[in-house]
Amino acid sequence: MNTCVAGFEVLCNEHNGTGAKKLQREAEFNRFFAEVEKRALRIAEISIRDREDALDLVQEAMIKLVRNYSDKPSEEWTPLFYRILQNNIRDWQRRRAVRARVMVWFGKDKDDDDFDPIAAAPDPVGRTPEEELQSDEAMQTLERAISNLPARQKEAFILRTFEGLDVAATSVAMGCSKGSVKTHYSRAVHKLRENLGEHW
Amino acid sequence: MHEKSDLxxxxxxxRQAKQAFDDSVERIDGQTLSKLNQARQTALSELTPRKSAITQWTPLVGLAAATAAAIVFWPTQPGVEDFSIPLIATDMEVLLMEENWEMLENLEFYSWIELGEDTTPLGDTENNVS
Known part of the structure; x- marks a missing residue:
């Protein structure tokens, strides 16, 4: 009888341990996503220039990270998450290119009617309209300049500058060597400076 | 000297690019933040392993099988009327046959005949047996 009770207690403890571990993991993921999601959204948005699709890509990246890498230590999540997001962005751009070719074939040029300027208008957060306008214009100018960069340079610049990843984490996120990251990043900064001018 | 100023x-x-980006992150509207929150919750729900279709239906299938087995194999006690499904079906069939309506109309006549059979003289029975 005593053996049975002891066995039951061991089972309960094991079950509680698993449950507590799961809750802890969930809290860790929640903290991680809450920390990166806004920047991830803007990064995706800068790359594909569509907020709704950017939201989908970020959600997809979150789900893939939880499904495939929940057993990895949380320190490894940032480069893995951005690697998934960058892959999603590249897939999206490929699909978009194919769709654009098909649209041209059928005589449709662009899906202009999808853009709703009111829905896309940002929500001001306690700034004067002048500040808002200046900041907005600066970012728009920067986004235009970034969009003219080659894909790998764009990725390196975005991950290093906007997300603040170091060279090693960026190389994991981009799936290339540290040397390549340095080269892409350096060329991107140089080109941006040329395009934006010294007074940007 | 020139390289230094370039750097x-x-x-x-x-630094300016980072600042402009951070400002744009701060300007994300409430609706988008709410969608991001929903996306996060959807992703977190992936941590709970989903039950497979087989596991989900197993209790129902088991219950249905047990009910069917109970109906088929339920032991009937002696002296208790057997109300099994085939019998009920036969009764219904008999009741619904057209000619039986006639029988029901002449119930009194049939009960009189039955009464007569019960009161047959004892001697007659003995004769029949021999």
Whole structure:
């Protein structure tokens, strides 16, 4: 009888341990996503220039990270998450290119009617309209300049500058060597400076 | 000297770019933040392993099988009327046959005949047996 009770207690403890571990993991993921999601959204948005699709890509990246890498230590999540997001962005751009070719074939040029300027208008957060306008214009100018960069340079610049990843984490996120990251990043900064001018 | 100023200018550009980006992150509207929150919750729900279709239906299938087995194999006690499904079906069939309506109309006649059979003289029975 005593053996049975002891066995039951061991089972309960094991079950509680698993449950507590799961809750802890969930809290860790929640903290991680809450920390990166806004920047991830803007990064995706800068790359594909569509907020709704950017939201989908970020959600997809979150789900893939939880499904495939929940057993990895949380320190490894940032480069893995951005690697998934960058892959999603590249897939999206490929699909978009194919769709654009098909649209041209059928005589449709662009899906202009999808853009709703009111829905896309940002929500001001306690700034004067002048500040808002200046900041907005600066970012728009920067986004235009970034969009003219080659894909790998764009990725390196975005991950290093906007997300603040170091060279090693960026190389994991981009799936290339540290040397390549340095080269892409350096060329991107140089080109941006040329395009934006010294007074940007 | 020239390289140094270039590097400094690039540093300035990177800092400004980072600032402009951070400002744009701060300007994300409430609706989008709410969608991000929903996306996060959807992703977190992936941590709970989903039950497979087989596991989900197993209790129902088991219950249905047990009910069917209970109906088929339920032991009937002696002396208790057997109300099994085939019998009920036969009764219904008999009741619904057209000619039986006639029988029901002449119930009194049939009960009189039955009464007569019960009161047959004992001697007659003995004769029949021999």
């Amino acid at each position: 400094a200018a690039e540093d300035v550009l990177v």
